Amino acid sequence: MLNQVLDVILEFLPIWAACYGINLFLYFATGWVLVAIQNRHPERRIQQNRRGEKRQAKEIRQSVISLLVTTGCLAGGIFLSLKGWTLVPPLELSWLSAIGMFIVSVLAFDTWFYWGHRLMHTKLFYRFHALHHQSVAPTVWSTYSDDLVDAFVMQSYYLFAVIVLPIPVEVLIVHRLWDHFNGTIGHSGFEFYASPLSRIPSPMVCVTFHDQHHAKFRYNYANFFSFWDRVCGTIAPNYDDEVKRFEALGKGEAVPAASGATEPRKTSVPAGE
Incomplete structure (x- = not known):
């Protein structure tokens, strides 16, 4: 029995290592590219009076650790699917x-x-x-700056989804890649993507959506879409107006001051940047 367990672990570890190595590379590569772009456009910074970059070193250290959990969940899902240890088999890829x-x-x-x-x-x-919310003004390095329990709760979808959904491994991997780029851009703190497609009646969102979650704490909990927040009444009251403001900035129009900029942040977490 012990030998069987060891064989399973040894079979799993290379998958985990590959997932970790690729995600770690993408974490730094995506971050550096976005920072280079952002440095050329300081006017696109969402929270003009805060500099989340002050936390960069701490966030990178924590991200390198928490990525072990995130990629462990992904590797676990891939492993379960490849071994056929699921309630439903994955669909044939087409x-x-x-x-x-x-x-x-x-x-x-x-x-x-x-x-x-x-x-x-x-x-x-x-x-x-709470650790993740110490990044009041998030940056590209904040994406995986999580407590390990937090990382597991949020990312264990990749571990459990394959058990009940017939997701081909290739699709799971593409989903995770999209989630990486979406999450890194969403934490970047710079708005380049505001458009009518990222505000009502569209369910899509832009960087402002998650940035407001970090700044105001009790709004905008979803990831890819605004649907659940709108249905459950947790959408930031000024989200759509802020999207319009950045739309105007993108068009070179006169831009009014940020609405709700002085609203206090409703959290007991020690203020950070």
Whole structure:
């Protein structure tokens, strides 16, 4: 029995190592590219009076550690699927199944993320989420700056989804890649993506959406879409107006001051940058 367990562990570890190495490379590569772009456009900084870059070293150290959990969940999902240890087998890969299951997976993940995120904001679990919220003004380095429990709660979708959804491994990997780029851009603190597609009636969001979550704490819990926040009344009251403001900036129009800029941040977490 012990030998069988060791064989499983030895079979799993290379998958985990590969996932970790690729994600770690993407963390730094994506971050450096975005920082180079942002440095050329200081006017696009969302929170003009804060500099989250002051926390860069701490966030990078924590991210290098927490990525072990995030990639462990992804590697676990891949491993379970490859071994056939799921309740449903993955669909045979085709253009139809790939596109269809990608859409299903993204929608399922956004639901998982919203309610898991709400859970992490409760009194019982917030102690595991507080580290991430020390980044009041998030940057590209904040994306994975999580407590290990927090990382598992939010990212274990990749471990459990394959058990109940017929997601091909390739689709799961593409979903995770999209989640990486979406999360890094969403934490970047610079708005380049404001458009009518990122405000009502569209369910899509832009960088301002998650930036407001860090700045105001009790709004905008979802990841890819604003649907759950709008339905549950947790959308930031000035989100759509802020999107319009950055739209005007992108068009070179006169831009009014940020609405709600002086609203106090409703959290007991020590203020950070």
